[in-house]
Amino acid sequence: MEIPENTIKAVSEYIQLKLSAHFTSGEIDFITKEAMRKFLELAPHEMRLNLSQRLSESELLKFIYLVKDLKKDIPLQYILGEAHFYDLDFEVDENVLIPRPETEELVHLILNRFGQNHYSLLDVGTGSGCIAVSLKVNRPEWNVAAIDKSPGAINVAKRNAGKLDAAIDFEVAGIEDYGSDREFDIVVSNPPYIDSNERESLDKNVVDHEPHLALFAPENKPLYFYDLIADKAKKLLRKGGLIFFETHYQYGDEVVKMLEGKGYEKVELIKDLSGNPRIVAAEYH
Numbered sequence: 001m002e003i004p005e006n007t008i009k010a011v012s013e014y015i016q017l018k019l020s021a022h023f024t025s026g027e028i029d030f031i032t033k034e035a036m037r038k039f040l041e042l043a044p045h046e047m048r049l050n051l052s053q054r055l056s057e058s059e060l061l062k063f064i065y066l067v068k069d070l071k072k073d074i075p076l077q078y079i080l081g082e083a084h085f086y087d088l089d090f091e092v093d094e095n096v097l098i099p100r101p102e103t104e105e106l107v108h109l110i111l112n113r114f115g116q117n118h119y120s121l122l123d124v125g126t127g128s129g130c131i132a133v134s135l136k137v138n139r140p141e142w143n144v145a146a147i148d149k150s151p152g153a154i155n156v157a158k159r160n161a162g163k164l165d166a167a168i169d170f171e172v173a174g175i176e177d178y179g180s181d182r183e184f185d186i187v188v189s190n191p192p193y194i195d196s197n198e199r200e201s202l203d204k205n206v207v208d209h210e211p212h213l214a215l216f217a218p219e220n221k222p223l224y225f226y227d228l229i230a231d232k233a234k235k236l237l238r239k240g241g242l243i244f245f246e247t248h249y250q251y252g253d254e255v256v257k258m259l260e261g262k263g264y265e266k267v268e269l270i271k272d273l274s275g276n277p278r279i280v281a282a283e284y285h
Contacts, residue, residue: 116139124188
């Protein structure tokens, strides 16, 4: 066994020793806390109060394999099989993107703008379902639908919705072939916007493990999916309905111009908590 003692203290020191060349001390602290919570069901304060607690061989092996996988650049969330998003735990695997904190701001914005009335919403490219499920959990009276062209992603999203008791209509479909007679008050999407010829600039743990279908737009067309969604949303939104996009700060102004050119009104470019243009919102009449 690589860990000299089968105690929580020894495991923490082992993680620090083995990962110090790969991660910052803050990242290692986060990894340790998340692993202890997942593998041992210990909160950070419980971990500190139980440093001499002895672990079984099978428990020790979980931490050894964790370290080996992290050194292979596998993201922590995929190793643990879950990610935290908007105070909820979501299952994640390599069929779906790992939810990002910036997307929580998109969810928060929509919740603040729309109250408890019976609104209808479509989430395009739902992935893990983090946007659709978080909204449904916080607004159970809403009528929420979600689509993704990846069957694997829809399966993950369905499991998350089931675990969190969120009744959502899921469908395997891309926006280009999605057909519905329903009208929606809200269409929301965090579509792929990374130019496919820029993949070499991404971190290895992202490009090697997160789904390319959810990451990359066609070469030299970073707004390809924004354009498709904006066109289709004009047919799906009821009069005065709103569209919300998350985007990269480099493309915020371009998304605004694109929506204005398609006849959307009251187009807003909203900054995230870091001060970067991140969310675009607009009305369609």
